[in-house]
Amino acid sequence: MSTHSPARLSIEGGAAFLLATAVTIACVVNGWFDHLCMTLRRSERYELDEFVGAGAVFMTVTAIMLARREWQLRGQLKFVAEQEQTAREAARHDYLTGIPNRLALVERLDDMAGEETALLLIDLDGFKSINDRHGHAGGDEVLKEVSRRLMKIRASERGGFVARLGGDEFGFLLHVQSARDAQAAMRRIARDLARPIHLPEGSVTVGASIGSATATAGRINADTLLRIADTAMYDAKHARQAPRRVGTA
Incomplete structure (x- = not known):
């Protein structure tokens, strides 16, 4: 179960965002989209719109980042809820005998x-x-x-x-x-x-x-x-x- 703080999640999100941007730029600059499509088309020349390809990569990486963030936040909320329930129970029980107070x-x-x-x-x-x-x-x-x-x-x-x-x-x-x-x-x-x-x-x-x-x-x-x-x-x-x-x- 995740116990990361919101600050930790923000740092991870920023890192994922920068990674998505770097991958997208690299794909555009090096023409990897064209190369991929030509390979898939058996060397047939095919001009892929660089902006569409870049957008697809960016959106995919961003979606993965957001899904991971959502999973972590859900885990943190569950952890907090369990801690609150434990605290409520502890506040209503005697520490020595274990019976209600x-x-x-x-x-x-x-x-x-x-x-x-x-x-x-x-x-x-x-x-x-x-x-x-x-x-x-x-x-x-x-x-x-x-x-x-x-x-x-x-x-x-x-x-x-x-x-x-x-x-x-x-x-x-x-x-x-x-x-x-x-x-x-x-x-x-x-x-x-x-x-x-x-x-x-x-x-x-x-x-x-x-x-x-x-x-x-x-x-x-x-x-x-x-x-x-x-x-x-x-x-x-x-x-x-x-x-x-x-x-x-």
């Missing part, structure tokens, strides 16, 4: 406007102590494992969507028919995240403080839904309900 979650919330939607915000309990004991490498492994477990749960939920919002905070989006659907998902998340996570230095456990907010028929926009769920999550985190704390809004 906050921007992707907000966009998904906007897409689900008008539907019965529950947003669960999850904050890990005890994550700081794991970072302190096992370093950032250990903390990163915990975040990756939490992401994998949430993605596994997502696969069984209707319209499920998981995102890492930053740090040790995650979002979980799903379609619901009643508050019981959200409560059931919250219980499963808390249960699965509480299972030990095995690191090279040993096993660790984290808890989950979860806050939820429900949008009924799109009456709550994405920003409001996030704010309500965030408030509920911090209420749950500060409530003295160990080891698993669940708050709703």
Whole structure:
């Protein structure tokens, strides 16, 4: 695939143009058109209009030049489009875990406007102590494992969507028919995240403080839904309900 810049293409085009001009002049000056025609006519004398012949050569070389330029430009445009698509995907995914990020979650919330939607915000309990004991490498492994477990749960939920919002905070989006659907998902998340996570230095456990907010028929926009769920999550985190704390809004 071509990655030449427009400036590079312009230089190549100019060189091809000069070559076409030089070939045309050489043909006219040396009488090559007459010679070619006489050869083809078995030495019969035939006067070919030099200007017509020169024009034919010039137009042929120019057409080849333009076709090549068009091919290169198409290749460059395709490359740019692929790069833009890659950049869009990267901008919507978390660099560490590979799952969607906050921007992707907000966009998904906007897409689900008008539907019965529950947003669960999850904050890990005890994550700081794991970072302190096992370093950032250990903390990163915990975040990756939490992401994998949430993605596994997502696969069984209707319209499920998981995102890492930053740090040790995650979002979980799903379609619901009643508050019981959200409560059931919250219980499963808390249960699965509480299972030990095995690191090279040993096993660790984290808890989950979860806050939820429900949008009924799109009456709550994405920003409001996030704010309500965030408030509920911090209420749950500060409530003295160990080891698993669940708050709703």
